[in-house]
Amino acid sequence: MSKANMQTTETSGAVPGSIAAMYAGSASVTIFWVLIILKESYEGISNLLNFYKPVGPLLGLFILALASFAAIYYWAVSSLGSAVPIKQREHQIKASKMFISASILVFFMTFPPIFDVIVDLLKK
Amino acid sequence: MGEFFENILNLSYWEIMSDLHGGLAMISLVLFGAVIILLKSVDKFARATAWLKNSLLGLLASLATLDFMGLFIYRAYRDAGPTSPRSILKSSEDTAWLHSTVFEHKEFLALVPVVLILVATIIVFKQNKSFKNSTGLRKIVLFAVLTALFYVLVVAAEAVLVTKAAPLG
Numbered sequence: 001m002s003k004a005n006m007q008t009t010e011t012s013g014a015v016p017g018s019i020a021a022m023y024a025g026s027a028s029v030t031i032f033w034v035l036i037i038l039k040e041s042y043e044g045i046s047n048l049l050n051f052y053k054p055v056g057p058l059l060g061l062f063i064l065a066l067a068s069f070a071a072i073y074y075w076a077v078s079s080l081g082s083a084v085p086i087k088q089r090e091h092q093i094k095a096s097k098m099f100i101s102a103s104i105l106v107f108f109m110t111f112p113p114i115f116d117v118i119v120d121l122l123k124k
Numbered sequence: 125m126g127e128f129f130e131n132i133l134n135l136s137y138w139e140i141m142s143d144l145h146g147g148l149a150m151i152s153l154v155l156f157g158a159v160i161i162l163l164k165s166v167d168k169f170a171r172a173t174a175w176l177k178n179s180l181l182g183l184l185a186s187l188a189t190l191d192f193m194g195l196f197i198y199r200a201y202r203d204a205g206p207t208s209p210r211s212i213l214k215s216s217e218d219t220a221w222l223h224s225t226v227f228e229h230k231e232f233l234a235l236v237p238v239v240l241i242l243v244a245t246i247i248v249f250k251q252n253k254s255f256k257n258s259t260g261l262r263k264i265v266l267f268a269v270l271t272a273l274f275y276v277l278v279v280a281a282e283a284v285l286v287t288k289a290a291p292l293g
Contacts, residue, residue, distance in 0.1 A: 014261055017250030022264065025243035029236055036232055055195050056202045062191065062235050069239060073246075096264050103240060103271050107278075110232035112225045 013085065014092040020076035022095035026102035028069035033109035035061055040115065041122040138197065142292055145193045148186055149280060155183040156273045159244075163266050166256040173248070173255055180245040187238045187276070194234060200292060201227055209290035219289050230282035237272035237279075244268040 039046045039057055049060025080091060108114050135143075162176040201209050201223070213223040244265045248255055255261065 014247075014258065015250050015254075018247040018261060021243045021246035021250070025239050025268075028239050032235060032239075033232075054199055056199070058202070058231055059195055061232075062195070065235060065239070069242070092260065096260065099243065099264065100267060103236070103268070106236050107233065107275065110229055110236075112228045 013089055016077050016080035016083070016088065019080055019088065019091050019095045020073050022099040023076045024069045024073035026095070026098040027072045028065050029102050029106040031068045032061065032065040033106050033115070035064060036110060037115050037118050037122070040119045138200075138292060141193065142197050145190065145197055148190050148193070149276070152183060152186040152190065152276065153273075155179055155186060156269065156276070159183055159269050160266075160273075163262065163269065166262065173253065176255075177245075177248055180241065180248055184238070184241045184245050187241055187272075191234055191238055197292070198231070201286065201290075209286075209292065212290040213286070222286050222289050226282045227286045230279050230286065233275055233282075234279050237275045240268040240272040240275075244272075 035045075035049070039049055039061065046057050049057035049064070052059050080088060083091065158179045159176065162172055162179055166172045166176060201213075203210055205211060210223060213219045213227070247261055247265055251258055251261060
């Protein structure tokens with residue numbers, strides 16, 4: 001195999017579905033912790049999420065986070081489908097960075113001593 | 125032997141469910157191991173990507189089921205009743221933090237591994253045969269799997285802390 005061929009096979013680009021999954025994952029976990037903060041800050045939002053009383057607002061949070069994943073995934077797939085390859089490569093890099101940052105950030109933003117600081121500010 | 129079966133059969137519905145929940149968590153750890161090994165082997169043998177897809181699907185199913193079961197099994201810890209584990213934890217200053225910090229974090233963080241593994245599964249399925257040549261995406265999938273594993277271990281450790289102080293039964 002020539003060197004040029006080897007380089008081509010080593011750097012297969014991401015298809016729109018893969019890039020969309022990274023965007024959707026980043027948005028979904030971010031929406032999730034933002035909703036946690038809003039739920040803790042405003043009783044109205046907590047009540048809105050609490051549509052099945054025995055489980056509490058947690059079920060509403062889970063459903064909304066997963067629904068936002070699905071919505072953003074389909075929106076991103078349809079938007080990226082028409083993008084030229086060079087743009088897709090840019091999107092792949094951007095989506096990867098966003099996915100890594102959002103995946104780490106959610107660990108801290110779901111930790112009560114951290115999000116309580118924002119909750120206290122919103123409650124004032 | 126008779127005593128063993130008598131006691132097993134006398135376990136409450138929620139005790140059986142929480143045991144099954146623990147068992148399923150063990151299965152997910154095995155699947156995490158399989159996925160990590162297969163990710164490292166995608167360019168080593170022909171069927172590796174196909175096996176990786178199946179393992180990721182199994183892992184996604186086990187994590188989603190764990191979350192769904194957990195919503196109902198742990199509801200006693202969200203119940204404000206006077207004898208509920210939540211009230212027991214909150215009644216003492218020594219254990220109140222276990223509910224307000226550890227349990228809350230465990231409840232919220234539990235969703236994240238499902239999302240991370242969902243992203244990893246979609247990437248592997250969408251890339252299909254080109255996955256083994258996509259160096260960048262292989263790194264992203266490995267990151268998603270390792271981060272999800274770390275979060276599952278944190279959630280499990282937090283659950284142990286809480287249930288030790290105020291058992292479910």
